Amino acid sequence: MLVLKNVSKTYDKTKKAVDDISLEVKKGEIIGFIGPNGAGKTTTIKMITGIIAPTEGVIEINGVDISKAPVDAKKNFAYVPDHPTIFDAIKGIDYLNFMADMYDVSIEDRKERVEKFTKAFQIYHALSQTINSYSHGMRQKLLISGALLSNPKLFILDEPMVGLDPHSARVLKDLMREHCEKGGTVFFSSHGLEVVENLCDRVAMIHKGKLIACDVVENIKQSNDKTLEEVFLEMTKDA
Numbered sequence: 001m002l003v004l005k006n007v008s009k010t011y012d013k014t015k016k017a018v019d020d021i022s023l024e025v026k027k028g029e030i031i032g033f034i035g036p037n038g039a040g041k042t043t044t045i046k047m048i049t050g051i052i053a054p055t056e057g058v059i060e061i062n063g064v065d066i067s068k069a070p071v072d073a074k075k076n077f078a079y080v081p082d083h084p085t086i087f088d089a090i091k092g093i094d095y096l097n098f099m100a101d102m103y104d105v106s107i108e109d110r111k112e113r114v115e116k117f118t119k120a121f122q123i124y125h126a127l128s129q130t131i132n133s134y135s136h137g138m139r140q141k142l143l144i145s146g147a148l149l150s151n152p153k154l155f156i157l158d159e160p161m162v163g164l165d166p167h168s169a170r171v172l173k174d175l176m177r178e179h180c181e182k183g184g185t186v187f188f189s190s191h192g193l194e195v196v197e198n199l200c201d202r203v204a205m206i207h208k209g210k211l212i213a214c215d216v217v218e219n220i221k222q223s224n225d226k227t228l229e230e231v232f233l234e235m236t237k238d239a
């Protein structure tokens with residue numbers, strides 16, 4: 001579903017933020033992308049989503065090279081960025097309808113999905129209000145609901161748990177799992193190692209721009225005596 005082949009990104013000709021990453025995410029998988037601050041997670045996600053171009057390498061989404069056919073590649077995924085920046089002079093429901101229009105979601109499907117996601121996230125009552133009255137968490141939940149409306153093949157989220165209360169974080173985890181169970185694929189970055197350990201099929205770990213592990217949690221931990229957090233701290237201690 002998602003393939004990265006020898007992908008690198010150098011900023012300002014000297015700063016190598018991502019260094020020769022190769023990775024394959026299969027249909028139906030949920031992958032957690034972890035790494036210390038500045039390791040290259042957001043840069044990688046921005047390349048996957050076509051926001052910035054890699055300096056080297058190839059990225060394919062559902063078999064489509066995003067640098068060669070960006071519009072076709074973008075039809076296959078939805079993305080929730082790490083900051084919920086969103087047009088804020090419009091109402092929540094107008095934003096969701098805009099997203100549904102962009103992805104040709106039928107009237108019946110959008111009604112059902114808007115209700116399902118926004119009721120689960122407890123923002124349904126606020127949809128007729130303008131987004132500038134929303135809290136950070138409400139904006140985040142609106143963005144997530146909008147991204148899920150198209151039932152994307154690949155769901156990409158950058159630090160999605162930040163700013164969510166425990167109830168909303170639980171809802172998001174359930175939605176991510178449900179999305180995979182229905183055949184979708186989820187790729188998300190997180191500093192929440194416990195969430196990653198409990199939720200993900202596999203974990204990809206990046207450190208100083210290099211992919212230092214990509215495997216099921218049990219293999220990364222090597223022994224069940226350790227938590228993912230302990231192994232992470234050990235593997236990334238040379239900051």
Ligand SMILES: Nc1ncnc2c1ncn2[C@@H]1O[C@H](COP(=O)(O)OP(=O)(O)OP(=O)(O)O)[C@@H](O)[C@H]1O
Pocket residue numbers: 011012015017035036037038039040041042043044
């Ligand atoms: N636009 C940019 N220009 C120059 N350097 C950048 C730019 N964006 C990111 N970097 C640098 O690239 C490296 C990787 O940054 P990135 O934001 O991808 O890390 P991250 O893993 O997402 O970090 P965090 O967990 O703190 O969000 C950092 O050293 C950062 O300073």
